[in-house]
Amino acid sequence: MSKRRLSQLVIYILLIAGLIIVMMPMIYMVSTSLKPNGALYEYPPRFFPKLKEITLENYAYILGQKKFIGNFGNSILVSTLTVVLSAIVSSALAFCIARFKFPGRSLLFGFIILTMIIPGTTMIVPQYELAVKLKTINSIWGLIPFYVAWVIPYSTFMIKGFVENIPKELDEATYMDGGSILVVFFNVSIPLAKPGIASVSIFNFLTAWEEFPWANTVINDDLKRTLPIAISGFFGQHQFTQWGYVFALSVLSLIPILAVFISCQRFFVQGLTAGSVKG
Known part of the structure; x- marks a missing residue:
């Protein structure tokens, strides 16, 4: 692999890592808003809710x-x-x-x-x-x-x-x-x-x-x-x-x-x- 391609690969990796770091709080905010309130205090905590746990009850309450x-x-x-x-x-x-x-x-x-x-x-x-x-x-x-x-x-x-x-x-x-x-x-x-x-x-x-x-x-x-x-x-x-x-x-x-x-x-x-x- 040439130095130029290696440098480009390093740049892409750093950009992707930076994007993930920047997006993580927003992703967590959206995923948490889709969880029932009781699921927020479970141990061990999970970043993403299970499919059967996804709910819009929090949005329904806010909009109501x-x-x-x-x-x-x-x-x-x-x-x-x-x-x-x-x-x-x-x-x-x-x-x-x-x-x-x-x-x-x-x-x-x-x-x-x-x-x-x-x-x-x-x-x-x-x-x-x-x-x-x-x-x-x-x-x-x-x-x-x-x-x-x-x-x-x-x-x-x-x-x-x-x-x-x-x-x-x-x-x-x-x-x-x-x-x-x-x-x-x-x-x-x-x-x-x-x-x-x-x-x-x-x-x-x-x-x-x-x-x-x-x-x-x-x-x-x-x-x-x-x-x-x-x-x-x-x-x-x-x-x-x-x-x-x-x-x-x-x-x-x-x-x-x-x-x-x-x-x-x-x-x-x-x-x-x-x-x-x-x-």
Whole structure:
């Protein structure tokens, strides 16, 4: 065997091993969700359930509870509005920073970069005080503005790079044809920066969908909670954790994430490769 084929074989083995390691938690989650709760505590434990043990009772229980359907809807609403609002605000901000020169431009961008390195958990106390003043405690509307504020710095930073790579000659041609700044923004910058916007939108959706500490702090009503809080409610319930329900709800929570990633995959790949080749 030649050295080249040997090196390729080693690479394939490492990639397959890495794939197995990455997929094992997800496979275990799906297999556990198909087991009856009593089978989870058997000894010795089994990774996969027997064919006769496979059941959908955990999914039937989750889908039969109105509060979980409501929690699912809350997460969809919060995540979708976070993505839409952050895309609008960060795109406009990135366009202004990339295309216009004004006093304090570098200072503003530096401040945006600075906010990216501040851990979100350190801001919970002042955020809570602000939420109290805004009277958004125990309301899903108290989540959206804070989520948007969290993701705007990173989104602006990323989209700014895409806008800067758009030739300014396109802007000038639009101005010569009588187009306004808004025409340039919506008809030139937004379409050409779409891969970057889609890439950060996936990140923003995941941030809002999976966020736990802030939602657990401001939401007390079970019907107003998001999915991560609903999942945590099973831990310690009835003196033990109902892992079948936990993993069934976790599997269902992956569906919107997969849908968003699949629908934006083309733009996501373009966003990752943009700038790697100079035309």
